[in-house]
Amino acid sequence: MKIVVPVKRVVDYNIKPRVKADNSGVDTQGVKMSMNPFDEIAVEEAVRLREKGAASEIVVVTIGVAEAQPVLRTAMAMGADRGILVQTDADLEPLAVAKLLKVIIDRENPGLVVMGKQAIDDDMNATGQILAARLNWPQGTFASSVAVEDGRITVVREADGGLETVRLALPAVVTTDLRLNEPRYATMPNIMKAKKKPLETIAADTLGVDIAPRLEVVSVVEPPVRQAGIKVSSVAELVGKLRDEAKVI
Amino acid sequence: MTTLVLIEAEGAAIKKASLSAVAAARAFGAVDVLLIGAHGAQEAARIEGVTRVLHADSTPHLAESIAALIADRASDYDHIVSAATAYGKNVLPRVAGLLDVQPITEVVEIIDANTFVRPIYAGSALSTVRSRDAIKVLTVRNANFDAASLSDAAPAPVEAISAAVEVPDAEYVGIELTHSDRPELESARVVISGGRGLKDAANFKLLEPVADKLGAAIGASRAAVDAGFAPNEMQVGQTGKIVAPELYIAVGLSGAIQHLAGMKDSRVIVAVNMDPEAPIFSVADYGLVGDLFEVLPQLKAELGA
């Protein structure tokens, strides 16, 4: 079975994002970029499935600027076999990403797609679900464990208040949550090997997909600074305020 | 035109997050609700502002089935809404995918029928977006909208519906509810967090009686995790979990920015700290300067009253 893992290049999670002075967006100029952490978990899970014999090939796909290539190399250093960069300078929404991915997936014909549940830049948490819908495949979102057997995949999902289990016919889309695994480090020999693995670049505008944005960004602002409230002098007063004024207990 | 809100029941009761979603949706006009599963239709009919309850009692709790059901009826609606719970976040983007619509998730403010505010970069920025899609598919953060109330005045009609559409092959096996009496950090209504002021790991237990009284989850600051007082999964902050409960109680933690980033969206913040200059007081609605080792037992006693 082939697994396709879509990955996204995002502002590194250690960086505090900065809103641009003209409120048009977040400044990503010269900021460290990395693979979306949830996507690292997806790559790791795919590699583990291959190690268990449930998969034979792992293809990583990213969509974005030429500078997104290092993210593919990182995924290949973790164990993916080859990479595809769908190149575009456009800022894409999850719907457009899902449509482009669908073209790649129709071509690659994998048995499973594993991807991060959300990207830590736009925090949309939508691409996996949209992709599953457009492929008309079942989906196992927010996975905390997966097991493949007899052409089906069992996904334990982080649901409200507990863990939900679904069993899906393959091919299917799985999106990863934090507890699924702890990604491995890319070692130096593997980074070196990854430099020689095949990486194909496809121009997004050759895929015949409408990627025009559906959302217009009106403004991006920093959240309002929270104002200090009052000081209370005793526990009794505190509990009174919480009960009668704030009504939270 | 009307809005369709996908709601959830817990037993016979409608979840509070769903009531908030209904309240948010009323900004657009009339509201129909869709309820999946055997129970809850009666209470759904009593939600204020709901004109009709669509009840699919035999549809499994699977995104594939629910999304197909909604997409089938989508042409009757200009907005499709749910709470931004794991349930809603699983289903609605799939609906959007079926409808060829870009969903707008985690909405915290509705400006008008087409314009919404949502946090990006873990809440470091707020993005206002205007949708060009004919049907708007939204999930809304319940912490930012009051819950719709229940009324016995004129229950809305309940209409049983069923799914006739073919869906991809998925099977619902079951759900294992977390046995811990304590809720998970991210979904808890109340969070009580400890910092280095607790001095050691054993003292972290002092938070438990108070947490029990409030049904609260327990969190920790990075400094406390760093000092080995609490495990990493309890860390609230930029590098830990981002929480936005109704009530956040910070005990013996100074309020480093990286911690504030993880809890500043809480509705009400309480800070207990010895140091009157601690930065945590600058974001707290209610601050109490005092020795936490005295405050915690008192708090437990007061709550028990």
Add this chain to the structure above:
Amino acid sequence: MSTQIEREEMEFDVVIVGGGPAGLSAAIRLRQLMPEATVCLVEKGSEIGAHIVSGAVIEPRALAELFPDWQERGAPLKTPVTEEKVLFLTGKRGFSIPFIDKLMPAMANHGNYVVSLGEVCRWLGAQAEELGVEIYPGFAAAEPFIEDGRLCGIITGDMGVNREGEQGPNFAPGMILRARQTILTEGVRGSISQRVMKQFNLRQGVDPQTYGLGIKEVWEIPAEKHKPGFVQHSFGWPMDDGTYGGAWLYHFGENLVSYGFVTGLDYSNTWLSPFQEMQRLKTHPEFAKHLEGGRRLIYGARALSEGGFQSLPRLSFPGGVLAGDSAGFLNMPKIKGTHTAMKSGMLAAEAVAEALGHEGPCEATSYTRRFKSSWLFKELFEARNVRPAFALWGNRLGALYAGIDSLIFRGRAPWTLHFRHTDHEALKPADQCKPIAYPKPDGTLTFDLTSSVFLSGTNHEEDQPIHLKLRDPSKWLPVNWNIFRSPESRYCPAGVYEALEENSTMRLQINAQNCVHCKTCDIKDPTQNIDWCVPEGAGGPNYPVGM
């Protein structure tokens, strides 16, 4: 590090430790000279530039030698110096020193550029990769690899070791990177360099190294106030005459201002806080007027070497060489270390290339000869008496001497002043020092430590051994607390060290996660009791372009 771990080996002609200007210049020069040589560069930061802190006004001299066509190649030297001021500050006023370019021509910045050194390093990194250098960011050199009395490469740090020192689920053992020659360019107080200097006795007969701590902020200011290429330095307030220190403020890039303060780490008052000095200087009218109405974007700190010529160690040893600030090539009177770091890296590379030409193991001894016949030697030699004069006679007399040394002797005075003691020996007990009352941060111009460290993007994987340890924990209470009242809680610009009261006794809390890798604790601890080990690769600050 456990010796039981089975380590994989990789072999290169040259391994370079540290991706700053020295290491990258060495890498580039090597591949220019020997296109077939395999050159591997490891960098502990998450990417090239992530750990780079500098002013920076740079002199393009070395760059022009490395790449005569640097301008066509698009090197990010975009803001030429247009206006220059040197101020002597009193509490309320600033006196501009006239004709500074005549008095001290070495200080004049005509023809120089205000840059983000992090951006320059990223560019150099791209050039190096294009030339075939293999660059591995996120890999820390944890140990020297010594065989038969010779440095034969380095061992990279283990990854995935938990807090208790046990192998975690994603454990990846460090590797031996074997090299015929190893170039150490770790910057100031590099942990491998320190060990190698000791092992090969490289500091014998030279002055102790003396250091400064540079703390920097990058601001974005309103466009109407921005004067690209404006360069200002100050000395005087808030330092007393016996404490060496000064500030810089440069306008560069798109509405950016680089502001920073260097405190000489030979300060004696244990109550001094370099961070607080840096914060309060911003309230001086000569600085405040530039920053008001702006917003702070980045914060960072790094120690720098100030010793110069007299403190340079032997540069080569069996199997390797030292370059850049690992050796101490910074030119303090000029307040510049980039062109000297680059030049030393290039000279080191040339010597290493020559050594590689010989069969079998050999030492790149021609490095010292090449250095002595270069402009780098002349420059450092002529500047050699300035910093010690300040150390010996204080700021006013030191400055006077510097003027005379430069104007009359043109740096060629027939004597050489010396550094008498190390920085950590300079600290005085708390009861002999006057406490300093620092003003509270105002939240617009001045800030507290935690919100500052937050802007460095610093992070370390939580579950790893603490990388800052006390060699002898029992020393802290009687020495650091009882005598000096925990100087580390003031000199650390990242809030790593906190003296906490617990059960009516004091203890030291080490918040290793905050560490910005400045190395000040390694330098200034009064009994050299703090052991700065390299944490897991990719940890530490994440300074963006602009820093």
